[in-house]
Amino acid sequence: MIGGISTVVKRIMDHMSLVEKTLEAFNEVLRQYLKEDMDIDELGGLMKLVHDLEGQADDMQEEATESIMHSRLLPETKVELMRLVDRVDGVANKAESIVDHVFLFAHLKFPEDMRGQLAQIMEITVKQMKSAKEMVKFLFEDFKKAKAKAEEVDDLESEVDGLERALIAELRRWDVSIAEKYVYLNFIEKLADISDALEDVASVVEQIIAIRQI
């Protein structure tokens, strides 16, 4: 009864690959941004790459949604998969929104140790994205493995959470104006939001599996 399933899987996974590439490009943006001797031209090029990849991910999201709609999956499954693809796309959107933030607040200068922690957040998030991609692949093949990967995504989010709290505590001790603190806080929170968005993807997968548990 199920038609076009291989197309559905391919498009969902292609979409995830583009979101993963967007995150990797964004990681490069962050690296450049956190450098003492930031190269503005290179940063600009990387920022453009993030925008381009996010745009490609949007296009692929449409194609994936289209293939889901025209497949012969059960209506409930279609709705769940469209929600999943939408949440995955939200991850790329979060990364793109920080690029805009970087563009607006190019002068943000974090101290050395905080820069390390910010870079670490992004390294973990990229790792989390790889786990999320495997999780979605397993969702189509094996619920147990998908569930294990979802737990991995959740655990990585907890690590990011810990780093975020440490950064905010550090920020509290800074001797800068409230307005400046707010801008720095906003940046830290936005960065950690990408990990939260990936946790949301894991939650959708966990829900899909949970309602199919006997």
Added chain:
Amino acid sequence: MKFPAWLKSYGPLSSGLYLGWALGTNDAANVFGTAVATRVIPFLWAGVSILIFATLGAVLEGYAGFQTLGRFGAMTPWQAFWIALSAALTVTLMTYLGLPVSTSQAIVGAIIGAGAVNGTLDLSPLGKVVISWISTPIGAGAIAFLLYFILKPLILKFSRGLFWWDNFIFWGLLIAGIYGAYSLGANNVANVMGVFVNAKVVSPFMGALLGGLSIGLGALTYGKKVMETVGEGIVRLSPYTALVVVLAEAITVHFFAVVGVPVSTSQAVVGGVIGVGFVEGVNRIDQQTVKKIIFGWIGTPTIAGLLAALIMFVVNLAR
């Protein structure tokens, strides 16, 4: 006024065909309600499946029910007409009033009511019939309880991700629905055509064929709305438990088709729902449900019986 010979011979069948059509519109929901309400199976597939498999069930296994109903006493073709009409009117009236109704219980009540007025009543099969009615929800509950445990390890062993699950639910509900349609035809065709076979208006084969077709056409022409409404009640179950309930109902109703007693598919569904509720630790039985079932056993045949007795009394007076 002179009626054509074919109308005299086959005219009485009209009330039976109407009863079959009404039964099809109502009971289709008990076999494909979940699948159609959740849009897992398109209505047309469900309707056509009921038409084909209810007819097949009626033709292959519907005869035992004819014999049981025939034992309540002999009748003429036009007495059969009035009995089927009384049952049909009871079903229509009670559905209109929103009261629980079972065609099986209505036709037995009508046969008894008419038989009492005509002086042809034989109550010897009543014990077997009543025991079967009471056993229907209990049996379906027990079967659902067992099926839940038997199927669970099998599914967990073979479960392979989202698309496997999609296929399993689709084919599971389709096959259970087809079996349910077969059981419905095999069991309930006696309600529709039993009195006419007994009155020798039609042969058992022709009765089974016409009865099965009328049930199927009822489901196909007017079953969609009922499937969507009644189905929603069952939809609150998970797809797996809904599948178990439909299978338990089909097995129970099929069993009573072999025994030869028409039973209520709705009460079998309620029994199945209670059975899976026991496994899941959910109390799905409330006083209202129990009242509805007991009303089905006592209220429906009483109303149909009184109506048939009244009609028969008036008809006898007018002759």
